[in-house]
Amino acid sequence: MTFQHYRQEVLALTMRWVRRLSREKFSMLFTLVQPMLFWLIFFGSLFQRAANIQILEAPNYMSFLAGGVVVMTVLNNGLAGGVDLLFDKENGFLERMMSTPIHRSSVILSRYLFVMAITGMQILVILSIAFIFGVRLETGLPGIAVILVIGMLFGVGLTAISMALAFSVKSHGDFFSMLGFLSLPMIFLSSALVPLSAMPGWMQAVAMVNPMTWVIDAVRPLIITGWNAALPRVGMAFVILAIFDAVCLYGGAKAFRRAIG
Amino acid sequence: MMDPAVVIDVARLGKTFGPVTAVEDLSFTVRAGEIFGLLGPNGAGKSTTLRMLITVLPPSTGTATVLGHDIVAEADTVRSLIGYVPQERAVDRFLTGREHLELLGGLYHLSRTETNARIDELLKLVNLEEHADRVAKTYSGGMKRKLDIACGLLPNPKIVFLDEPTLGLDVQSRLRIWDYIRQLRENGITIVMTTNYLEEADQLCDRLAIIDGGAIRVIGSPLELKTGLGGDSLSVTIKEYETDKLPRLREGVMSLPLIRDVRLNPTGLDILVESPEKSLPAVIEVAQRVDCSLDGIEYHRPRLDDVFVAHTGHGLRGGTPDAVEE
Missing domain, CATH: 3.40.50.300 (P-loop containing nucleotide triphosphate hydrolases)
Structure with a gap:
């Protein structure tokens, strides 16, 4: 196994994901547009007047929400990251790939590269749309870079969870019900839509152990407050994400080994 | 090696x-x-x-x-x-x-x-x-x-x-x-x-x-x-009123070349043969010689189905190869 071979495999596999996406133009458009249209524009406009600016500590609801929508996009892409491998497992394509002389990890790596690239692009689109609606990033372009890095780090763990599920479940029905079970509570029991201070006590407690809250609390000040408020939060998010990713990658690797051998 | x-x-x-x-x-x-x-x-x-x-x-x-x-x-x-x-x-x-x-x-x-x-x-x-x-x-x-x-x-x-x-x-x-x-x-x-x-x-x-x-x-x-299952066989069925001629028919068939075994059954003979193509006319000739009227001759060549049943004790499946799957 040489590096050239590994690169060739990963490239060929990544190319497959890109080609698939290009064949599903409608679905691509929908996935890309859905978070900003539904959450950022509709939800943001809807709650503009209902939201209390004092509690939000933000100039308006949409700028408060932008950070949450960015992280929600990372969440959804990450949790859906294993779906294609699930179908590959079910229709025998995975076995075909595993019967070739590839390093077992190249399938996983190709999936990561693809999911991360899509997520990165979506984050940029969301921030651009928010800009059009008047949300000005307090930390400027370097802030965007930090947001991308945080998003990628969170995405690594989430995609690992998704792939672990894909390799472990008996049927894709189980997979999708577990995804549904995971994703909405992760959003509502976090600071994505309202700040923790506006939550009832028990919800605050739950949201505090949700890694999503910590990620949002690092992204949001980068958008609405500035470096001074953001830096300690960003540091905290890195620590939490290091632990989160380590746990998820360990579990994912175990599930993968059990399924592939 | x-x-x-x-x-x-x-x-x-x-x-x-x-x-x-x-x-x-x-x-x-x-x-x-x-x-x-x-x-x-x-x-x-x-x-x-x-x-x-x-x-x-x-x-x-x-x-x-x-x-x-x-x-x-x-x-x-x-x-x-x-x-x-x-x-x-x-x-x-x-x-x-x-x-x-x-x-x-x-x-x-x-x-x-x-x-x-x-x-x-x-x-x-x-x-x-x-x-x-x-x-x-x-x-x-x-x-x-x-x-x-x-x-x-x-x-x-x-x-x-x-x-x-x-x-x-x-x-x-x-x-x-x-x-x-x-x-x-x-x-x-x-x-x-x-x-x-x-x-x-x-x-x-x-x-x-x-x-x-x-x-x-x-x-x-x-x-x-x-x-391995015994090769090809011919089953001769004779007319009901001719059963008394069965022993002579059997004797005649047994004297033919390329015959491996002859067994009596209630309505005729089961004959294990090397080559059905060669034995079939010879068997008919013998029947004519002993003046025994035949009701029919069946020719049976073991199929893989028989092999499968013989070695597993059951059929592969009810249907033919074209039976619908799934």
Whole structure:
């Protein structure tokens, strides 16, 4: 196994994901547009007047929400990251790939590269749309870079969870019900839509152990407050994400080994 | 030293899934250039055996070598030498035929020029040239199968493993797939295939192992297996009022050449023969000589069905090879 071979495999596999996406133009458009249209524009406009600016500590609801929508996009892409491998497992394509002389990890790596690239692009689109609606990033372009890095780090763990599920479940029905079970509570029991201070006590407690809250609390000040408020939060998010990713990658690797051998 | 003609050597191979034993104590060899079949009903352990040989499923007990390489310790080498055509239509609906082959070219570490040359060759072989640039979701079942086969041949393998190659195909497509498989053998490629179609095993395989309940029941060429059951036979039925002439008829038949055994039954004789073509007229002649009127003569040649029943104690399945699957 040489590096050239590994690169060739990963490239060929990544190319497959890109080609698939290009064949599903409608679905691509929908996935890309859905978070900003539904959450950022509709939800943001809807709650503009209902939201209390004092509690939000933000100039308006949409700028408060932008950070949450960015992280929600990372969440959804990450949790859906294993779906294609699930179908590959079910229709025998995975076995075909595993019967070739590839390093077992190249399938996983190709999936990561693809999911991360899509997520990165979506984050940029969301921030651009928010800009059009008047949300000005307090930390400027370097802030965007930090947001991308945080998003990628969170995405690594989430995609690992998704792939672990894909390799472990008996049927894709189980997979999708577990995804549904995971994703909405992760959003509502976090600071994505309202700040923790506006939550009832028990919800605050739950949201505090949700890694999503910590990620949002690092992204949001980068958008609405500035470096001074953001830096300690960003540091905290890195620590939490290091632990989160380590746990998820360990579990994912175990599930993968059990399924592939 | 291993016999150079042996390309696969399986020794006491077994696989358990938790408490369930899928296959147990399998031993067989596959020789260079032959079509070797694993015949058995669904759930017999054929696919499990195949998946161990192509290194995607680690065995629980025993060992096997493919072209001299251990399927566990040297899995990567084995993978680079073999081709695999899975049972499911393992195609990506959103990729074109050509893109499937390009992807596999990357996974087998072929150069771009090598891959393209190979793709042209294979598309021609399976007659998919015109459809190569259409996405696979527009393909018919037979076309997907052809693409599957082309994918299995892409690495230019020495051995190709096919899992139920004609499962669920219509008759024409099945015959065409058989032709491809024979063509591969002519090019010196060894074929290992699973099937639960008796006719397919009979027509296509040089040798086969009948596998049932996770164990091999018998191994041999279709002809050997059928002759093993006693060969061809003639059943003579005589008119009811002629039963008193039966002993003389029997005597006359027994004196004929090429007769292996003659047994009396209530309405006539069961005659085991070397060649029914030669014995049939001779038997009729004897009947005329002893003036015995016949009601009928039935000619029976053992089929693979009989072999299967004799070795497993039950039929492969109720229906014929064309019975609907799934």
